[in-house]
Amino acid sequence: MSTNLSVVKGAYEAFARGDIPAVLAVIADDVEWRVVGPASLPFPRACRNKEEVGAFFKALAESDDISQFETREYIDAGDHIVTLGFVKSTIRSTGEPLESEWIHVITVKNGLLTRFVEFFDTAAREGH
Template identity: 50%
Template sequence: MGTATTIVKQVYEAFGRGDVPAILNLIADEVDWEFVGSTNLPYAGRRKNPKEVADFFAAVAQSEDIHAFEPREFIEANEHITVLGWEDTTVRDTNKKFESEWIHVFTVKNGKITRWRGFLNTAAHYGL
């Protein structure tokens, strides 16, 4: 396990504790952070700095009640880490529960996350 994987695992540990400041400490001052999904999702879209990434986490917390969030597999390719995971969540606006596998792709350079992409089954999110 390389340094990049260690840093990414620290992100998930902090997320599990609800410690967003610890996550932000692992993000570069200039970052390319994007959840790929419908513009109907309040946390979808691109962020470029730690403040905007903090807004991403606030939007997730405001829109969803996450019951289980499990990173299950870490695939390392030098500075690139792909994480396969699963979640069990309730959408706050609709009170609909959904489960989805997800994929997160990180790039870590000089000990900081410089790029992140997140994907999940948005159709499940909307109960489709």
């Protein structure tokens, strides 16, 4: 396993145990962090620094009660790691369930995440 893959896996493990400070510890000060989707999403879609990424995680926790978050496959391409996974949650504002597969495209340089782009089924969230 590459060092970059180890960094990414460690970040997912920290997220799974709710340790957001440990996730933020591996985020570069100058980061490109995006969730691709409509402006109606309840959490920030573009972040440029750790503080904004921290706000993203806060907004995500306020919006969704995640009951299942699985990383199903890692594709290691050196500085670029692609992760395929699945999420199941309840939208807090409506109590409605949400399920989606997702793809994360991550760039790691010098042991830090410098880019994170998320794609998921935004239509599954439509109207929520």
